[in-house]
Amino acid sequence: MKDLRLERDVQTETNKIEARKVQVYYGTNHALKDVDVDILDKTVTAFIGPSGCGKSTFLRCLNRMNDTVASAKVQGAITLDGEDIYDARVDPVQLRAKIGMVFQKPNPFPKSIYDNVAYGPKIHGLTRTKAELDEVVEACLRKAALWNEVKDRLQSPGTGLSGGQQQRLCIARAIATSPEVLLMDEPCSALDPIATAQVEELIDELRSQFSVVIVTHSMQQAARVSQRTAFFHLGNLVEYGETGAIFTNPKDPRTESYITGRIG
Amino acid sequence: MSLGLLFLTVLALAALAYAIGRRRAMATVGGDLRKLHSLPTFYGWITALWVLVPVFFVAILWLFGEGFVIHNSALTHIDPADVPADSSVNLMMADVTRLAEGLSVLAAKGSDVAALEQDIDGLKIALGEAGVAMGNDPTPSMIAAAEAVRGTAAWSRIGLTVVSLALALAGFVWGYRRISPEFRARNATERVSLGLLIVASLIAVLTTVGIVFSLLANTVHFFRIYPATTFFFSATWDPKFGGGSTLGILPLVWGTLYVSAISLVVAVPIGLFSAIYLAEYASRRVRGIVKPLIEVLAGIPTIVYGLFALITVGPLLRDWIAMPMGFGNSSSTVMTAGLVMGIMIIPFVSSLSDDIINAVPQSLRDGSLGLGATPSETIRQVVIPAALPGIVGAILLAASRAIGETMIVVLGAGAAAKLSLNPFEAMTTVTVKIVSQLTGDTEFASPETLVAFALGLTLFTFTLALNVVALVIVRKYREQYE
Amino acid sequence: MTDGSMTLAPMATPEPARLRHSLFAPDKRTAARNAQEARFRFYGLVAIVIALLALVWLLFSIFSAGLPAFRQTFVEIPVTLDAAVLDKAGHGDPAEMASVTTIGYGKLIGKALAAEIEAKGIDIGAMTPKDLVGMISENAAADLRDRVLADPKLLGTTVQFTALANGRIDGYFKGRVTMESAARDNNTSPEKLMLADKLVAAGVMDMRFNPGFLVMPDASDKRPEAAGLGVAIIGSLYMMAVVLCLALPIGVAASVYLEEFAPKNRWTDLIEVNIANLAAVPSIVYGILGLSFFINFAGLPQSAPIVGGLVLTLMTLPRIIIPTRAALKAVPPSIRDAALGVGASKLQTVTHHVLPLAMPGVLTGTIIGLAQALGETAPLLLIGMVAFVRDFPGAPLSGLFDPASALPVQIYNWTQRGDPGFVERASGAIIVLLVFLIIMNTAAIILRRRYERRW
Known part of the structure; x- marks a missing residue:
């Protein structure tokens, strides 16, 4: 991959999401302890760490997907543009429209490609006419680098696409609600290397409009696509900083062990 | 020898054969187990199987053949001229059977049966005292037939005893002589056992063959004496016992479909919404309590629903809806039966739908929720469309259950065959008419009785088609997410 | 998505563009969607409440109609067994005494009641x-x-006799018969009801638990008070015994073959589809099969528990095979590999290891199948079980060929009678049936809870 990306500067210093002292419990299990993270706007932030370290849990806190798990309890403060997303006045539905999510396994709905992408705009009422919707669908498919492959078969089922295409369809679906932040939970773990490269390229392009948070267990991937990296271990945020700094000059011995392949 | 005694004797023989077979096997090698091909137990088992299996199959065939032979032996004594005009050979045969039983009772009491048979009046009194009721007075030909029944039955029983014991002994001797250290007793036992397992699995196939054959044979018989066009296309159902009936299936089919439709209108929304709530919203505890409670509805026998329709729902609908609004004054109505049947099939819809909704992968829900859809939007636009084939299958199974249901309609829908749109009128269904045409003393030559088999075949074909389609859909659906 | 946010131009001042509206201020559309969400959820709740209410309503209706059947009004009077009336010849020979019919005894009871009423000083009016x-x-x-007749020595003595009260009198105390309805009824009159009240006050008549409901045979149309479930319960027990003895071994054998031995080919696929279909064939079709095969072809007797048992066996088989196969399938292959690995034959593997492990599941399925068979009515109607049977069937095995009734058919039979007293009997019989079903299902649940393994 192009190593140039590592050299790219972080373009903005505005905090999009600020997390302070976040604790997550699954029943009696204390899954996440005292996590403080600031996620910058127009930046790709990678969460890395061995499996079970809490990185996916934390990601799911950011758009309150943990609400759907009955036993999960979240404490601490997470703000989006300065507004506490766990405030009683916040509707998770509205929140999730602003913070979209792409999952580990491509999960296109059993609908046509068009309907998959149109799903978000339809439920949120983002378009008024069919023509407008068509435009949004096309734009999102283009942004997800899928348009040329599917433009002739928009009405065929999304489940008929290949794995990489399915995941790009899911990304198109996520950006169709015009989110401000895009969360990606190991988006390439179910894909082959070629599809992975396509998706990674896409992530880099998305950075110009969204703040992207990506969970990955591939350090190479984190190094390739992200500007900032957070390392989680056993429910703790061990180290957070510029990706280059984390990989070349880790401060914490645990980070170093992980990066050099001794744990994980 | 009575059946029970014979059964026990053969069992005892088999047990003996087991013990002897085992011992002999040990004896052939002088107690050195290692020289035997198989464990001694297997020598015992194979000997016992040789005793049991042939007797078992012969006895079953014998018992099924016996009734047939007895019936025919008695039939030869009955002069068709003796049959009263208002009766039939079959009714008379029922009397002959009763007479034969009565004679046996008298004989057991020590009465002089031979003398009584000459004195018909005396016989009548004696039978009356013995508590045997007859439809008609016994005639000489009936007495002869009854004697034939008793004679054949007695000989048949003796024959069965002799044949069974002989077979058992022969099996024992054969098995005993085969025992040697080289005899592969385990393999032989396992071959026989596997054969028995295959026979057991064939019973399911035989049942289907039996159903299809008994329905088809009698239906063919029916269409030979009754025009098929009238049966399929006449809008009148009017059986008369003197003959000259009009037996059109259309009003029955209409009643069946009407009742089933109402039951589905009740059960599908309630069942589906219950399933959705239980699968998507209910907490684990609520689900753990409510799901079994709803399934209790499926475990309650249909006769209970029938009585519920008869004593509670029917009068309630009549007094509060049908009468005040002038729809009718019957308590047995399509609405009554449909409503109660709807309650009965709620769990059929909800349980299967619940399973199917649960089989929809969580990743689809996450995908939708992650886009900011509400849970209900997720359910309506993602989960239900994904589960739709399975849900359709569940509804088809419920429909098949409703169409084949008998007791609720017998007690709740009434007996009048009608083509009407008013749901507060009594109508009748295919199953009700099968019951009414086949209960009581039946004569298997009249179209009024045989029509029940044509109705049965129609019902069977219809439900079979629904079941097959539903099962195929559900199976395909399951495979999709496995 | 608007065109503005779709352009790839870098945003110098992102904040105002992004903050279209605060998270804290829900927009109209979201409010509407949330209202819709609440409505949808409410529909689900309503559906569940309706289903549960239906269950409660059903049970309440049956229990309130049926519980009175377990209590019955009795009259307790001393009856003098006048030898001159009951044994005219005076030999004390039961055979001769049998010539006195029930009418003679009826008169005797009438006299005894009149005497008792007089002794208590009750005015009987006209x-x-x-x-x-x-x-x-x-x-x-x-x-x-x-x-x-059973004890001729009683002749000439005065015995304390407990008689069932007439069904209408009983109905009066249970609220089924009122003064108004009695006035229109040929079988009773308001005077009788008033007398009944007085008899209760005098302690001659009272209502108590009626064991006869469970042990007595059926009674004729005009005597609902004497009708009992004795024959029906025995008939049902006989049929269940037949089903258990046939369906369990055959079902297990068939399942073992299909699950463990059968090659996967078209033929076994056919058997499989066939079994799934048999489980969904309407039960009445099995009745037609029983009628035309077991009764008409094989000549087995009508109304006999053996025929009912055979029909129910065929019906129950697929319902046992399906859960049994599931239980066998749930035993992990590693167990089979372990047994085969030490040189056990396939059959030994199954009988020593797989089947014992699957047994809780097999038994649970069997009990549930039996429970369904116990409540099944329609096929039994066709094989003549609906006949009026007063005599108890003999002991097995020959008793299996005697006429008998069955619980669900007895219920149906009672619903077809004219006297309203039988509705109470039918509901009471349902309670008995439900008690049996509850016991069986509880046993199944306990078996499942206690022995079910998760692999």
């Missing part, structure tokens, strides 16, 4: 002795006759 006899069940005379 009622005739015949009216007085009408207070008591017609079955009482037969009961008394049986008692005397």
Whole structure:
């Protein structure tokens, strides 16, 4: 991959999401302890760490997907543009429209490609006419680098696409609600290397409009696509900083062990 | 020898054969187990199987053949001229059977049966005292037939005893002589056992063959004496016992479909919404309590629903809806039966739908929720469309259950065959008419009785088609997410 | 998505563009969607409440109609067994005494009741002795006759006799018969009901638990008070015994073959589809099969538990095979590999290891299949089980060929009777049936809870 990306500067210093002292419990299990993270706007932030370290849990806190798990309890403060997303006045539905999510396994709905992408705009009422919707669908498919492959078969089922295409369809679906932040939970773990490269390229392009948070267990991937990296271990945020700094000059011995392949 | 005694004797023989077979096997090698091909137990088992299996199959065939032979032996004594005009050979045969039983009772009491048979009046009194009721007075030909029944039955029983014991002994001797250290007793036992397992699995196939054959044979018989066009296309159902009936299936089919439709209108929304709530919203505890409670509805026998329709729902609908609004004054109505049947099939819809909704992968829900859809939007636009084939299958199974249901309609829908749109009128269904045409003393030559088999075949074909389609859909659906 | 946010131009001042509206201020559309969400959820709740209410309504209706069947009004009077009436020849020979019919005993009871009423000083108004006899069940005379014939030494003595009250009198105390309805009824009259009230006050008549409901045979149309479930319960037990003895071994054998031995080919696929279909064939079709095969072709007797048992066996088989196969499938292959690995034959593997491990599942399925068979009515109607049977069937095995009734058919039979007293009987019989079902299902649940393994 192009190593140039590592050299790219972080373009903005505005905090999009600020997390302070976040604790997550699954029943009696204390899954996440005292996590403080600031996620910058127009930046790709990678969460890395061995499996079970809490990185996916934390990601799911950011758009309150943990609400759907009955036993999960979240404490601490997470703000989006300065507004506490766990405030009683916040509707998770509205929140999730602003913070979209792409999952580990491509999960296109059993609908046509068009309907998959149109799903978000339809439920949120983002378009008024069919023509407008068509435009949004096309734009999102283009942004997800899928348009040329599917433009002739928009009405065929999304489940008929290949794995990489399915995941790009899911990304198109996520950006169709015009989110401000895009969360990606190991988006390439179910894909082959070629599809992975396509998706990674896409992530880099998305950075110009969204703040992207990506969970990955591939350090190479984190190094390739992200500007900032957070390392989680056993429910703790061990180290957070510029990706280059984390990989070349880790401060914490645990980070170093992980990066050099001794744990994980 | 009575059946029970014979059964026990053969069992005892088999047990003996087991013990002897085992011992002999040990004896052939002088107690050195290692020289035997198989464990001694297997020598015992194979000997016992040789005793049991042939007797078992012969006895079953014998018992099924016996009734047939007895019936025919008695039939030869009955002069068709003796049959009263208002009766039939079959009714008379029922009397002959009763007479034969009565004679046996008298004989057991020590009465002089031979003398009584000459004195018909005396016989009548004696039978009356013995508590045997007859439809008609016994005639000489009936007495002869009854004697034939008793004679054949007695000989048949003796024959069965002799044949069974002989077979058992022969099996024992054969098995005993085969025992040697080289005899592969385990393999032989396992071959026989596997054969028995295959026979057991064939019973399911035989049942289907039996159903299809008994329905088809009698239906063919029916269409030979009754025009098929009238049966399929006449809008009148009017059986008369003197003959000259009009037996059109259309009003029955209409009643069946009407009742089933109402039951589905009740059960599908309630069942589906219950399933959705239980699968998507209910907490684990609520689900753990409510799901079994709803399934209790499926475990309650249909006769209970029938009585519920008869004593509670029917009068309630009549007094509060049908009468005040002038729809009718019957308590047995399509609405009554449909409503109660709807309650009965709620769990059929909800349980299967619940399973199917649960089989929809969580990743689809996450995908939708992650886009900011509400849970209900997720359910309506993602989960239900994904589960739709399975849900359709569940509804088809419920429909098949409703169409084949008998007791609720017998007690709740009434007996009048009608083509009407008013749901507060009594109508009748295919199953009700099968019951009414086949209960009581039946004569298997009249179209009024045989029509029940044509109705049965129609019902069977219809439900079979629904079941097959539903099962195929559900199976395909399951495979999709496995 | 608007065009503005779609352009790839870098945003110098992102904040105002992004903050279209605060998270804290829900927009109209979201409010509407949330209202819709609440409505949808409410529909689900309503559906569940309706289903549960239906269950409660059903059970309440049956129990409130059926519980009175377990209590019955009795009259307790001293009856003098006059030897001159009951044994005219005076030999004390039961055979001769049998010539006195129930009518003779009925008169005796009538006299005894009249005497008792007089002794208690109750005014009977214009009622005739015949009216007085009408207070008591017609079955009482037969009961008394049986008692005397069984023990001729009672002749000449005075015995304390407990007679069933007439069904209408009983109905009056249970609220089924009122003064108004009695006035229109040929079988009773308001005078009789008023007398009944007085008899209760005098302690001659009372209502108590009626064991006869569970042990007595059916009774004729005019004697609902004497009808019991004895024959039906025995008939049902016989049929269940037949089903258990046939369906369990055959079902297990068939499942073992299909699950463990059968090659996967078209033929076994056919058997499989066939079994799934048999489980969904309407039960009445099995009745047609029983009628035309077991009765008409094989000549087995009508109304006999053996035929009912055979029909129910065929019906229950697929319902046992399906859960049994599931239980066998749930035993992990590693167990089979382990047994085969030490040189056990396939059959030994199955009988020593797989089947014992699957047994809880097999038994649970069997019990549930039996419970379904116990409540099944329609096929039994066709094989003549609906006949009126008063005589208890003999002991097995020959008793299996005697006429008998069955619980669900007895219920159906009672719903077809004219006297309203039978509705109460039918509901009571349902309670008995449900108690059996509850016991069986509880056993199944306990088995499952206690022995079910998760692999």
